[in-house]
Amino acid sequence: MTEPLVFAHRGSSYDLPEHTLAAYLRALDEGADGVECDVRLTRDGHLVCVHDRRLDRTSNGHGLVSARTLAELEALDFGSWHPGGVPADGDEVLDDSRTRLLTLDRLLGAVRDAGRPVRVLIETKHPSRYGGDVERRLVALLRRHGLAEPVPDTPVQVTVMSFSPLAVRRVRELAPALPTVLLLDVVPRWLPPGRLPFGARIAGPGIELVRARPRLLSALRAAGNQVYVWTVNEPAELDLVLAAGVDGIITDRPGRALARLGR
Ligand code: G3P
Numbered sequence: 546m547t548e549p550l551v552f553a554h555r556g557s558s559y560d561l562p563e564h565t566l567a568a569y570l571r572a573l574d575e576g577a578d579g580v581e582c583d584v585r586l587t588r589d590g591h592l593v594c595v596h597d598r599r600l601d602r603t604s605n606g607h608g609l610v611s612a613r614t615l616a617e618l619e620a621l622d623f624g625s626w627h628p629g630g631v632p633a634d635g636d637e638v639l640d641d642s643r644t645r646l647l648t649l650d651r652l653l654g655a656v657r658d659a660g661r662p663v664r665v666l667i668e669t670k671h672p673s674r675y676g677g678d679v680e681r682r683l684v685a686l687l688r689r690h691g692l693a694e695p696v697p698d699t700p701v702q703v704t705v706m707s708f709s710p711l712a713v714r715r716v717r718e719l720a721p722a723l724p725t726v727l728l729l730d731v732v733p734r735w736l737p738p739g740r741l742p743f744g745a746r747i748a749g750p751g752i753e754l755v756r757a758r759p760r761l762l763s764a765l766r767a768a769g770n771q772v773y774v775w776t777v778n779e780p781a782e783l784d785l786v787l788a789a790g791v792d793g794i795i796t797d798r799p800g801r802a803l804a805r806l807g808r
């Protein structure tokens with residue numbers, strides 16, 4: 546059986562504040578095959594790595610991410626809410642990699658600088674609200690990094706993910722060679738049987754859905770899809786998806802998953 550790829554969900558986000566550069570560098574140090582990142586647009590059109598629509602949970606700011614400019618967001622603290630974002634006894638003074646907003650541009654630069662093959666899963670958040678702007682800006686940024694038309698043996702490989710079939714279709718139209726994941730938190734009516742719509746090559750069911758629908762993984766794979774499951778943090782969850790032979794797992798604790806895989 547092929548071993549699954551291990552992706553760090555929002556970076557090594559159990560140990561360090563999610564979506565910070567420090568969380569991603571930790572994941573790369575731990576040996577993750579790839580990283581997962583949610584992206585949103587700022588008011589002035591920059592793609593930033595933030596999960597929630599609002600700033601309140603993961604920063605000292607308030608209100609909508611989309612209502613702020615990049616400069617305004619860069620003035621906020623995105624790390625101190627998390628135990629890993631504040632110095633512990635004996636720590637050196639922390640640099641700002643645990644607290645500063647991360648742009649997708651900077652994350653792609655850091656991944657390229659890793660000097661080894663790394664996969665990047667980019668999830669576009671709330672495409673219906675942005676009316677396609679997030680996908681257009683994402684593909685333009687990937688083109689600037691030379692990542693929208695992947696060539697074989699390129700060290701950095703990007704895959705775009707969304708819960709929205711519409712977003713998957715937009716990415717497919719803008720950059721047909723980019724692999725896409727259709728994320729699933731419910732079983733859509735067209736399953737089974739089925740290849741995914743709009744050229745998505747990979748299905749991304751959540752672990753709760755996998756537990757609730759025991760035949761889902763085999764149905765997806767039998768229809769010829771690859772499968773990446775999120776968010777697989779507990780050993781029993783890992784055993785469940787390994788037994789099903791999935792292609793990728795997305796986890797907050799890549800170091801622990803890799804250890805369990807003997808890597
Ligand atoms: O990797 C997919 C997963 O991240 C989707 O859920 O809410 O963590 O973005 P969420």
Ligand code: CA
Pocket residue numbers: 581582583668
């Ligand atoms: Ca996500």
